Every structure is written in structure tokens, then in C-alpha cells.
Amino acid sequence: MRVILVDDSRAMRMILRRIVGQLGFEIMEAEDGQAALEAVTNSENVPDLALIDWNMPRMNGLELVCALRDDPRTRDMTLVMVTTEGEQSQIVRALAAGAHEYVIKPFTSDSMVEKLALLGLVPNEAENAQTGA
Amino acid sequence: MTLQTAPTIEDLGEIAEQVWSSYLDPEGVNPLLPFEPGDSEKTRTRGESICASVSITGAWHGHVVVSCSALAGRHAAAALLAMEVPEVAQQDVVDALGELANIVGGNVKSTLPAVCMISLPHVISGVGVDSHWPAATQVCELVGEWLNEPVSISVWQSRSDRAEAAS
Numbered sequence: 373m374r375v376i377l378v379d380d381s382r383a384m385r386m387i388l389r390r391i392v393g394q395l396g397f398e399i400m401e402a403e404d405g406q407a408a409l410e411a412v413t414n415s416e417n418v419p420d421l422a423l424i425d426w427n428m429p430r431m432n433g434l435e436l437v438c439a440l441r442d443d444p445r446t447r448d449m450t451l452v453m454v455t456t457e458g459e460q461s462q463i464v465r466a467l468a469a470g471a472h473e474y475v476i477k478p479f480t481s482d483s484m485v486e487k488l489a490l491l492g493l494v495p496n497e498a499e500n501a502q503t504g505a
Numbered sequence: 506m507t508l509q510t511a512p513t514i515e516d517l518g519e520i521a522e523q524v525w526s527s528y529l530d531p532e533g534v535n536p537l538l539p540f541e542p543g544d545s546e547k548t549r550t551r552g553e554s555i556c557a558s559v560s561i562t563g564a565w566h567g568h569v570v571v572s573c574s575a576l577a578g579r580h581a582a583a584a585l586l587a588m589e590v591p592e593v594a595q596q597d598v599v600d601a602l603g604e605l606a607n608i609v610g611g612n613v614k615s616t617l618p619a620v621c622m623i624s625l626p627h628v629i630s631g632v633g634v635d636s637h638w639p640a641a642t643q644v645c646e647l648v649g650e651w652l653n654e655p656v657s658i659s660v661w662q663s664r665s666d667r668a669e670a671a672s
Contacts, residue, residue, distance in 0.1 A: 380625070381604035382597075383585035387528065390587065427607070427625060456611020459619055477608045478527035 373493065374417060376400040378408040378436065379425040379454070384477075388423055388454070391481050395494055397421070405431030409439050418446055421493055424471075426455035426462070434469055441470035450491055454479070510565070512616045517647040517658050520612040524605065529584045529651070537656060539649035554578075554655075555630040557602035559610035563621035566663035567641055569610035571602060575630065577654035578602055599628045609658055640664055 375397040377388045385401050392399060400419060402408035405428055412418060422440065426433040433453055440446040450473075453466045458476045466474055473487050488494045518539060525537050556572040573581070575598075582593045582601035603626035614621050641661035648657045 381600055381607070383582070383601045383604045386586050427623060429625060456608050456614070456623070458611065458615040461619060477611065478523045480527050480531070 373421065374398045374400065374419040375421040375423065376402060376408055376412060376419045377423050378402045378405065378428070378433065379423075380404055380428040381425075384425065384454075388484075391484050392423070392488075395485065395488070404428040405433060405436035405439075408436055412440065412446055412449075413443065419449060421450045421452065421488075421491075423452050423454045423475075426453060426457045426466075434466060437466065437469045437471050450493065452487065452491070454484075510616075510618055511644045511662060512613050512660050514645045514647055516613070516616050517609075517645060517660070520609055521647055521658055523612070524608055525651075528605075529581060535652055537649045537651045539647055553630065553632055555598060555602050555628065557599075557606035557626050557628040559606050559626050560624040561610065561614055561617065561621050562624075564619065565617045565621055566666040567644070568638055568661045569606065569613045570638075570657070570659045570661065571606045571609055572659075573602070573651070573656040574654045577651055577656055578630075580652050580654065581605060595630075598630070602626075603628045613660060642667060 373396070375392050377385045377399060379385050379388070380403050389399055400411055402411050408422065409431065424433040424436055433455065437451050440449055440451060451471045452473045452475060453471045454475045454477065456477045463474050473491055475484060475487055485494060521537050526533065530536050553575040554572055555575055555578040556570060558568050558570040560568050578598040578601070579590050579593045582588070582597040583590045585601045585604065586597055588597070606626045610623055614623050638661045641663050644660050644662045646657060646659035650656065
């Protein structure tokens with residue numbers, strides 16, 4: 373499984389990297405929506421999952437979700453918004469645009485793994501290792 | 506339309522607790538220790554400090570500011586980037602504090618009436634950089650110590666916004 377982490381903060385990408393790395397994902401990173409779109413469309417292997425911040429320079433997360441949904445090569449990717457935009461109206465906008473799930477910062481490692489497990493993206497043994505079950 | 510609603514120090518305390526437990530102190534051994542309002546002066550940074558802010562516009566206008574000593578900034582960057590403090594570079598501190606301001610600001614925005622927008626973070630460092638919002642008034646501040654270093658989270662509302670709300 374491949375994931376692309378899209379956030380203008382290196383610190384947040386590092387936090388996400390620690391979580392998905394433990395789940396066995398192959399990881400790509402991009403520091404804004406435009407860079408992510410270029411990386412994904414130029415990649416031979418389109419990632420299975422994108423974790424996408426909302427507020428970024430050049431192209432924001434919502435625009436990236438729309439662009440990925442519009443492209444036949446990337447429209448089957450699982451898209452998760454990971455953002456501080458916690459208002460109901462923003463969540464509805466993101467889901468309507470094509471995001472599958474929505475994670476509000478700050479989040480714990482366990483809560484992120486739980487969200488990914490709900491999307492069927494976490495092998496059971498990895499989930500159990502994360503949660504200590 | 507301008508609304509009078511503003512976040513409270515209790516709101517800031519809840520947000521800070523979530524941020525610390527998620528990223529800066531996941532083991533629960535070094536929490537942010539808030540001071541009583543009367544004690545806030547002793548947390549003022551005397552030397553170099555770092556100050557990260559986001560601006561909020563829309564139904565409410567103002568800024569959310571996270572400031573701390575340079576050493577606390579290095580500790581925050583080390584925690585977020587999984588590094589040792591001596592390895593932390595200034596750019597790491599700028600990135601980490603910017604993200605903390607983004608997270609705190611986004612959660613403050615959630616306490617405000619819709620519709621508000623949040624800016625990308627702005628980070629400055631130096632001596633005496635924590636009080637330079639001449640067109641805004643501080644409406645609440647959470648001050649405390651983290652790892653024996655001063656930390657402040659504050660919300661500033663535009664003066665014209667407040668004047669309009671009062672009229």
C-alpha cells in the first residue's frame with residue numbers, strides 16, 4: 373500500500389509518517405496540493421491513500437481533492453482530509469468534494485489508525501500492534 | 506456582520522491540553538502547567554523568543570498567537586520532528602511553531618461563529634516579539650510553563666471589530 377502525505381508543515385508530515393510507517397505503508401510526501409498533484413500524476417504507481425491538509429499555499433486541500441477526483445487515473449484513491457478546519461460546513465464541503473474521511477487536528481496516533489482501519493486500510497495485526505490489543 | 510463572541514481562557518486550556526497530549530507530551534510526563542492570572546508576569550520571556558500567529562477573518566477578525574522562549578521552541582520542534590534538541594535547526598522551530606499556531610488557531614476558529622477563514626501561519630523570532638499587534642486588543646491569554654520554559658497562547662481581536670461590536 374502506498375500513501376502520499378500532503379501538508380505544508382514538515383512537522384505534521386513527520387507525525388503522519390511515524391503513524392503510517394508503523395502500518396507498513398510506502399510513503400510519498402508533498403508540501404502543497406500542486407506538488408502532490410504533480411507527484412501523483414507523474415507516478416507510475418498511483419498511491420492508494422492520500423492524507424491531505426486543507427490550508428496550504430499554491431493549491432489547497434479541497435482543490436486537490438477535486439483534481440484527484442476528476443482524473444480517471446486517481447479517482448479511486450482513498451482521500452482523507454487531515455486539518456484544523458473542524459466546522460460542520462467544512463466537513464460537508466470536503467466529503468461532498470470526494471473525501472472519504474475527515475480527521476481534525478490535533479489527533480492521536482490511535483485515532484488516526486482507527487480512522488484508517490474503518491476505511492479498510494490497516495491490516496489487523498498492525499492495528500492490534502498500534503492499539504496494544 | 507461582526508459578532509461579539511470570543512474564545513475564553515477555558516477554551517484555550519482545552520485546546521492546549523489536546524495539543525500537548527497529542528504531540529508535545531503524549532506520555533503525559535511534561536504537561537503545560539498553566540499559571541494563575543496574577544502569576545502571568547513571571548512567564549514573560551526576557552531573552553529571545555519565538556512567536557507564531559495565524560489571522561482569522563470573516564465574522565470575526567483577529568489573531569491567534571503561540572509564543573514561547575527560544576528553548577521551548579526547540580523542545581517543541583524536537584517533539585514534533587522526533588529529533589534530539591541539539592539537532593534542531595531554526596527552520597525546524599519555525600515549522601513546528603507555525604504548525605502549532607495553525608492547530609490552535611483552527612480550533613479557536615471552531616469556537617467562533619461561521620463563517621471565518623484562517624490564514625497560513627506567520628512566525629517571527631527575536632527579543633520582545635510577543636506583543637506587536639498594534640491594531641488589535643488581547644481578549645484572552647493562557648500562560649504557563651512547559652519544561653520550565655515560558656509559553657503563551659493568546660487571542661487578539663481587531664480593535665475596529667470590537668468597536669463595531671460595542672456600538
